[in-house]
Amino acid sequence: MPIRREVEFWIREAEHDLEHAIKSLEIGHYNWSCFASQQTVEKALKAAILHMFGVYERTHDLVKLLKKLKDTGLTLSVTNRDLVILSSYYTQTRYPNAGIEEPSLEFTKEQAEEAIEIAKKILDEIKRIIRDP
Numbered sequence: 001m002p003i004r005r006e007v008e009f010w011i012r013e014a015e016h017d018l019e020h021a022i023k024s025l026e027i028g029h030y031n032w033s034c035f036a037s038q039q040t041v042e043k044a045l046k047a048a049i050l051h052m053f054g055v056y057e058r059t060h061d062l063v064k065l066l067k068k069l070k071d072t073g074l075t076l077s078v079t080n081r082d083l084v085i086l087s088s089y090y091t092q093t094r095y096p097n098a099g100i101e102e103p104s105l106e107f108t109k110e111q112a113e114e115a116i117e118i119a120k121k122i123l124d125e126i127k128r129i130i131r132d133p
Contacts, residue, residue, distance in 0.1 A: 010047035030107040035093040037115035038086045044126040062087045082118045
């Protein structure tokens, strides 16, 4: 499969994850909103890495993915703090033994809103970069 086409697939999946995050927020499933926001960012960053390098990293660590992009001189407005927060959502939002006893009850609307805001910002920046390399 041509690289460009695969990059577009990753971006579309990131867009679907963002839509899922927004819908989960609307119905009060804040843990799933946070998880889908993490997935949005992970897929967007992997799309950018695939775009820049022709391969992507096999990791869920958003900070590591961003570092790979920054090593090329690319800058994004996201902070490491934002990515540390979202990276923690990869497991904490889904498993009752990952630090929070009942993720479906303990994640808040504010956390979900913040996660969506970060995800939207990163996805928009990555889409711009991919459009205008």
